[in-house]
Every structure is written in C-alpha cells, then in structure tokens.
Amino acid sequence: MQDVFKLGGHEFHSRFILGSGKYDLKLIKAAVEQGGAEIITLAVRRANTKQSESVLDYIPKGVTLLPNTSGARTADEAARIARLARAMGCGDFVKIEIMRDSKYLLPDNEETIKATEMLVKEGFIVLPYMYPDLYAARRLQEAGAAAVMPLAAPIGSNRGLETRAFIQILIDEIDLPIIVDAGIGKPSQACEAMEMGSAAIMANTAIATAGDVPAMAAAFKNAIEAGRTAYLAGLGRTLPRGASASDPLTGFLH
C-alpha cells in the first residue's frame, strides 16, 4: 500500500519539505533531485525582487510552492503577505511565520492563531509555524489549520529535537499532520521525529551548510523514509532488562 502524505486536500509522496532560510539554486536542485522534495517554501519578501536570478525562477516545475510570511510581525501583516503571495500566483498554500524577535526568530503563537483564523476564512490552506504548546495547537486546529508546524529547536541552530516531549504531545493529541520545522540538524534527528509520528520534516540550514549539499539532501530523504517506515511498522518493545517472559504473568486469570 502506498504511503500518501495528505495535506490540505493535496497528496504528496515525499515527506521532506525544503525550508527557505538559506536559498540558492544548488540547494533547491539538490533538495528536489537528491532529496525528493515536492514542497519548497518561499519567502515572499525574498521573491519581491527584480533580480535577474529571481528565486521564483529556481523552482522546478511540478514542485508545490509554500509561500511563507517571514517579515510579518503581526497577524495583519501576515495576512497581507499571504494575499500578496496569492496575487503573485503562488497558489493557496501559506506557511504562517510571525516573529517578533529578531535574535532567536521564535514564532509568536498568539498572533499566529489570529492569522490562521483570518486566512482560513479567506480560503487559504494554512500551515502555521509555532512553538510547541498544546493549547496553541488546539486553537490552531479549531481555526482550521491544515497542519501544525512546531519547532524542534531555534531556527538555524541545527540542535535537533530539543522540544521532543512537547512535539510528542502534539502528535498524540492533535488530529492534524504535525510537521517538524526548524532546528533539525542531522538526518538522524529527522529520522527520530518521523519515528515519533511526525507527518513530515522541514529542513534547510542542515542541508544548506553541509559540506556536500546533494549528498546531505539524499541522506535526509533516506532518513525521513526510514523513520516513516519504522513508525508505520510499529516500533518494537524496548525491554528494560532480561528477556521477555514466555508465560504470561496473568495466565492464572480466566
């Protein structure tokens, strides 16, 4: 049976999404060709250029664009960027990024919830980037988000699943795809997030800053697939000590 990743009424086969932080042609090519990425995020502000080598020209055909609202500091600003993206022909997907912190670039959950409510009403497929807080995730779900995108660690930090326990809670409690975004620094961390039941992984810096970009893109593809397969297979028991008793302890019960 084929494992399909459903997102906002669309179907994808790859669970690797390329983030937009550090963009260049080589990275996008590697992500699509070696990483198998079918979704690539695009910072609308970065596409707002007359530059001869526009980022939009880098995006290969058949790839779904996920415009993001980076640069927005409020829900209203995010909504304006989303509308601009739609007008530019980027489709209905939008990743909400609202940061009011230029040092860590941490998302503002409160404004993100407001923006999600506004943009869902306008017919967008809304993917909010958020700090993994259960209450915020529930409100995003109620607001009609198509997925929830909790951060694993501060963006660009390559520090891995520092918010592991809280992401696991979202996976367990929220009936939406959980896409782990930001902070994933190694394929092994992507694999672990997938084993936990994440629906997809967004990565950028880890690949962009690798010594061999195409090879790292391939490594992420394999790690994400391995983690997904392990999740679907059901992870085996890890026993604290000794072997499993063959006779059930409760055998005396009728």
Added chain:
Amino acid sequence: MNEENQIYFIDSDQLPPAALERKHRLENDPSSRTDIMAYLPGQQVLESDIKDRVIAAMDAYQPEAYTDADVRRALASDRCTVTDFQALLSPAAAPYLEKMARRAELETQRHFGNTVYLFTPLYIANYCQNYCVYCGFNCYNNIARRKLNPAEIEHEMKVIADSGMEEVLILTGESRLQSDVPYIGDAIKTARKYFRNIGVEIYPLNVDEYKFLHECGCDYVTVFQETYDRVKYEQLHLLGHKRVWPYRFDAQERALMGGMRGAGFSALLGLSDWHRDAFASAYHVYLINRKYPHAELSLSCPRLRPIVNNGRINPRDVGERELCQILCAYRIFLPFVGITVSSRESATFRNGIAKICATKISAGVSTGIGDHEAKYTGTEEKDTGDEQFEIQDGRSIKTMYRDMQNGGLQPVLNDYLYL
C-alpha cells in the same frame, strides 16, 4: 588646548573675518561652546535608561585588563557574554584574529547563510548647519553645496535603479533649513517608485517625524553616534544641533517608536579610543535589542577618511587588522545583527570581510551630490555638489555582484516587503 585635534582644523580664505574669528574661538575656547548634554528647543526627550547604562558600562570597560585566558575562554564558550565580548575587543585578542574570524564565519553562515545584500547610498543634499571638524560637509568647509530638486532626485534614482539596485539609502547633510522633513519625505515617496527597500541616514528626528517618514515608505534609520566618548564628542562637534549628544544617542529608539522596522548604529572609528567606542556601539545595539526585540538592527564600522580640503585626516590607530577584530567581535557577540561595510574600505578588504561577517555592502557609490549619471556613464559632470569623504572602493553594482559571486557568496538585491 584641543592640540591633538589640530589636524582637523582647516581655514578657508573665503570666510568673512567675523566667521573665521568665531570658528577659531569655537576651536580653541571651550567656554564659547554649548553644553552637549543640554537639549535644544523642539528636541524630544525620551525617558530611557539606555544612555546611562551604555555610559556606565563603557566607563567601566578596561580593555588592558583582559588576558590571553579571557580571550580563550570567550572563544571556547557557546554563548558570548558581555564580558566575553569585552575580551574579544581587547588588545589581548589581537593574536587570535584568525580564530575569531573562523568563529565569526560560522555564526554568519548559521544566521545569514552565504548571502550578501547590496545597496547604494544616494546623497540628495550636502548643506549642513553643524561644525563637525572631521566631516567634509561641515559648515565652515568651503565646498560646492548642492541640494537636488524633486526632478533631479527622480533622475538620480532612475539612473541608480536602471543599474539594477533595489535598495537605496537616502542621505542629506544635517540641515533642517535646507533639507526639511517634508523634502526628505518627498524623496522617499519618489524612491518608492524605483526601489523595494528604502533607508535614511539624516539628522536625528522626533518620534512623530520618524512616523511621517515611515508612512512615506521608509523602514530603516541609520544614525552614527560618531563617538560615545562625550569628552571627545564635545571637542569635535563644535557647533549645531548635532552637538546635543543625548538627542543623537536616542535617535534609533525614537525611530523604532515611530514605527521603523530597523535601525543602524555606529561609532566613527578613529575619533577616540576604538576599543571603547566599538564596545559602546555594540552594547547600545544589545540593549536596544533587549528593549525592542522585534527590531532589525545593524552595525556599521566607518573609519575616518580624508575629506575635500583636508587630505590629512586618517583613521589613526584603527588599521585593517583592528577593523577586522572589531567586526569579528561584533559578529560573535551579536550573531543576528546586520553588519554593513562601506566603500570607505578597499575592494580587497570588503571581499575578505564579506566572507567572514559582513552582510551588507554598498556598490556604485558616490558621496557627492547629483553625479550618479556622470559616474555611471562616464559623461561629463555638471553642477554637482562635493563629496562627504573620499571613498576607496568605487566598484559598480555589476562588478560588485560578480565579485561577490566569484567569492562564493550569493548577492541579494532585496529580501524585504514594505508592510
């Protein structure tokens, strides 16, 4: 009195005797000068403790007190504390320049990838009401003065935009009389037609004036404090509204309160002790970031340059190695801030520093008035205004773009939306 500043003093034979006499009195008699801590009428006073905190920290900073071990500890640590930063700026860090550069490069890549932003400054007027002794625009310097009219401004912008540039920094001399706020606002509105990203580097304003310029389409304000050393500041800024040190200090805060997205900071290196000035500049940014965490902040690193009528002005003890040390320390302490390196520096230095820690580089630069067409096309200059200082790196946008690409960097012309 004021002996070490003699290098700056140039008399024009065009000055009337009374003006010359006043100039000399200002230069030599401190009692003839106003109190730099006293605000002028109309200058907004902010209730902000950042000034006092910067002054206190700068006064307490003893660059010579740091040792080799302090520097090694700073470089070994994941996070750079204020004390670590002080160690990295100290003389003890000088032998560690290569190690600092490696660390700075890592931080730059983590936060900015391999991108480098390109912009160009556009001077629209060079009238000035201040006497800042090191500046080519100072009111006693006999230079060709010009103020572009709206049509000329539009023409200059068109020439620059045709070269491919998408970000412009609008500059004026500091004259409220000649270049008033509505005049600057009109220039910003015109710039909106030709550029995606507009900043200003003009005399400091009140919050409501910054708000007005923001509504015209500007989002970034740069104000150089020149020196954080108030004694030296008093000796170098002898006349005009710029003499008011605290009003200038709070300019970035007022700009952010007026709705600007970002603000730029700097000392002019070479005016005073560079360790302390570099420390104060970055500590100023650090405190503004803590108070306005959403703001996009940047640091520049101008060194003194020769000016029209005074070729002797130089950055004194701030050589390229010292400048590199300062910039690496900035990057390690404040990995998230933009670092701008201007055409005051050589092409070789700028190519090198862009790989380590600079995130923004100017290209196609003229610090004169109304001469972009002549400089870009090689046509004859006519009726232009003189330059603020001599530049070292005159590369065109095209050449800069190519040189950055050849250096493994990705030149970016815009990454910004006016919201």
